[in-house]
Amino acid sequence: MNIAWKEIKKNKVRFLILGSIIFLVSFLTFIISGLANGLSQDNAALIKDLPDGQFYMSTAADETYNLSKIESPIQDNMLNEKKDAVALSIQMGFLNDQNGKQQSVAFVASTDSKLFEHVKDGEVILDRSMKEKGIKVGDVLTNNQFSGKWIVKGFADDKKFSHAPVAFVNIENYKDMYRTDAMQLVFVPGEEKAQAAAGLQAFSKKEFLHTIPSYSAEQMSLNMIVWFLVVISGMLFAIFFYMMNVQKIGLYGILKAIGVKTSTLFKMMWTQMLFITVLALSLSVAFSQGFKMISPDGMPFHLTLETTLQLSVIFLVIGFIGATLSGVQIKKVEPLQAIQQGEV
Amino acid sequence: MSVFTIDEVKKTFTNGEVAEEVLKGVNLSLKEGEITALVGASGSGKSTLLTIAAGLQPASDGKIWFEGQNINLMNQEQIRKIRASKFGFIFQFAHLVPFLTVEEQLTLMLDVSETKLKRQEQQREIDNVLKLVEMDHRKNAYPSSLSGGEKQRVAIARAIIHKPKVLFADEPTASLDSKRSKDVMQLIQRLTKTLNITTLLVTHDEEMLAYADRVIKMSDGLVS
Numbered sequence: 001m002n003i004a005w006k007e008i009k010k011n012k013v014r015f016l017i018l019g020s021i022i023f024l025v026s027f028l029t030f031i032i033s034g035l036a037n038g039l040s041q042d043n044a045a046l047i048k049d050l051p052d053g054q055f056y057m058s059t060a061a062d063e064t065y066n067l068s069k070i071e072s073p074i075q076d077n078m079l080n081e082k083k084d085a086v087a088l089s090i091q092m093g094f095l096n097d098q099n100g101k102q103q104s105v106a107f108v109a110s111t112d113s114k115l116f117e118h119v120k121d122g123e124v125i126l127d128r129s130m131k132e133k134g135i136k137v138g139d140v141l142t143n144n145q146f147s148g149k150w151i152v153k154g155f156a157d158d159k160k161f162s163h164a165p166v167a168f169v170n171i172e173n174y175k176d177m178y179r180t181d182a183m184q185l186v187f188v189p190g191e192e193k194a195q196a197a198a199g200l201q202a203f204s205k206k207e208f209l210h211t212i213p214s215y216s217a218e219q220m221s222l223n224m225i226v227w228f229l230v231v232i233s234g235m236l237f238a239i240f241f242y243m244m245n246v247q248k249i250g251l252y253g254i255l256k257a258i259g260v261k262t263s264t265l266f267k268m269m270w271t272q273m274l275f276i277t278v279l280a281l282s283l284s285v286a287f288s289q290g291f292k293m294i295s296p297d298g299m300p301f302h303l304t305l306e307t308t309l310q311l312s313v314i315f316l317v318i319g320f321i322g323a324t325l326s327g328v329q330i331k332k333v334e335p336l337q338a339i340q341q342g343e344v
Numbered sequence: 345m346s347v348f349t350i351d352e353v354k355k356t357f358t359n360g361e362v363a364e365e366v367l368k369g370v371n372l373s374l375k376e377g378e379i380t381a382l383v384g385a386s387g388s389g390k391s392t393l394l395t396i397a398a399g400l401q402p403a404s405d406g407k408i409w410f411e412g413q414n415i416n417l418m419n420q421e422q423i424r425k426i427r428a429s430k431f432g433f434i435f436q437f438a439h440l441v442p443f444l445t446v447e448e449q450l451t452l453m454l455d456v457s458e459t460k461l462k463r464q465e466q467q468r469e470i471d472n473v474l475k476l477v478e479m480d481h482r483k484n485a486y487p488s489s490l491s492g493g494e495k496q497r498v499a500i501a502r503a504i505i506h507k508p509k510v511l512f513a514d515e516p517t518a519s520l521d522s523k524r525s526k527d528v529m530q531l532i533q534r535l536t537k538t539l540n541i542t543t544l545l546v547t548h549d550e551e552m553l554a555y556a557d558r559v560i561k562m563s564d565g566l567v568s
């Protein structure tokens with residue numbers, strides 16, 4: 001006979017409350033984590049969605065990409081050596097639309113590569129979010145530093161940098177705008193460990209992300225909130241299981257007196273804990289994926305199933321540890337205690 | 345025939361600096377099919393002796409012989425096994441499992457004692473015992489809906505469903521009125537006789553002694 005199940009059936013309300021707490025806390029954690037990822041995506045999707053690789057910038061730039069200058073001979077050398085390598089530059093700036101309205105963008109120019117949009121002289125490809133601001137294919141855009149004009153050629157998905165939509169422009173237009181011949185960065189995809197090129201400093205993708213102003217600070221605070229939530233929920237689980245166990249001390253004592261094994265009591269508690277937690281977490285995963293679908297477009301929300309499942313496993317482990325720690329009482333209960341305490 | 349022998353059992357409780365010798369060398373033999381009643385003033389050590397005999401706490405010294413083995417030398421797991429399969433317990437309160445029906449209380453005890461029965465036999469066994477304690481009409485009830493006397497009858501059913509060799513009853517009627525007390529004692533007497541159980545009964549109610557085969561007086565940590 002499965003007494004763990006019998007107890008849940010008889011005390012539905014108590015277990016329902018426990019389940020709702022686990023559901024609410026994990027759901028909140030998933031949502032916050034979705035927002036954290038969303039913001040990080042909004043901040044740097046352009047870089048995050050690249051394959052793993054190495055970024056190079058000039059050592060003199062002191063880890064600030066827009067101060068970096070890689071001279072042409074060095075750049076040519078690197079591009080020749082690695083056929084997938086690409087030289088690129090990123091500059092924050094403004095586009096004036098046809099109504100004279102300024103739109104903040106991140107200009108990106110690169111040598112030919114599959115990794116970045118290819119645009120001809122006088123053309124621009126924009127992140128799709130610009131479409132919502134009323135810009136259409138064929139619109140003519142200008143910039144105060146640029147002598148020519150751009151015609152909008154099309155839109156690309158999820159190209160964001162430093163919270164701004166990316167505007168892909170031709171490398172010659174870029175050089176004209178910023179009065180420079182040198183590109184800022186060389187990106188070499190797939191290269192495991194960076195070898196030291198003279199005067200250049202190498203960054204992994206993750207390291208490069210952290211050179212983006214605001215990225216580190218933003219991610220750190222959001223991740224801290226997520227981990228706080230995980231820790232708090234862990235403690236909440238433990239406290240709840242502890243209280244449920246304390247209520248049952250008398251029962252555990254009497255069960256031990258009639259000969260029930262301590263391990264059976266632990267199994268009973270684990271079964272209940274697993275049942276409630278798995279149920280609550282599944283609901284929570286389903287709800288958070290549902291929320292992803294109905295969340296407003298403007299809301300930076302990015303939550304993969306993989307992330308929720310990873311967090312769920314962490315919740316399960318924490319719940320298990322919490323329940324087991326609070327279950328130490330079960331081991332300590334003396335049958336006599338319960339008998340002498342009177343009616344349970 | 346003596347199946348259970350308590351031999352020079354001593355028990356000392358130490359509370360900080362103070363040591364109190366509650367049992368001072370008790371000798372007692374229990375006979376099969378007999379109710380041995382233990383009487384004495386409150387605090388004379390009756391419950392202590394019963395719980396030691398039942399393996400619920402260890403003696404400080406002495407031997408407790410059951411089926412040729414000294415329980416006082418056994419480890420926790422060995423004692424648990426004996427409690428589960430060979431002993432039955434009735435206390436002042438019924439101590440039923442609040443979330444199990446009357447029937448399930450008995451199923452649990454059969455599981456715990458590892459009584460291997462087929463489903464049908466198990467059901468028959470449970471029905472029989474519930475008839476014996478006249479609780480068959482309430483077999484699907486939960487403890488919260490039973491009266492004190494009914495709960496105690498279910499507790500008795502649980503104590504004997506697995507056919508224990510020894511039944512330990514510590515003031516089983518203390519929480520009942522005198523009519524119910526007599527019913528419960530008659531029941532214990534009947535079960536002891538029909539199932540040939542060895543029963544150790546602790547009571548301080550003189551009226552209940554009428555149901556005992558043997559009365560042992562306990563005072564100041566010794567029996568006479």
Ligand SMILES: Nc1ncnc2c1ncn2[C@@H]1O[C@H](COP(=O)(O)OP(=O)(O)O)[C@@H](O)[C@H]1O
Nearest residue numbers: 357359366384385386387388389390391392393
């Ligand atoms: N766990 C314990 N710790 C300390 N003293 C105890 C303990 N159990 C019983 N005693 C003491 O042992 C004495 C006998 O108690 P008990 O066996 O319960 O008596 P009775 O059942 O005859 O009323 C009492 O003085 C009681 O205070």
Ligand SMILES: [Mg+2]
Nearest residue numbers: 390391392514
């Ligand atoms: Mg007593």
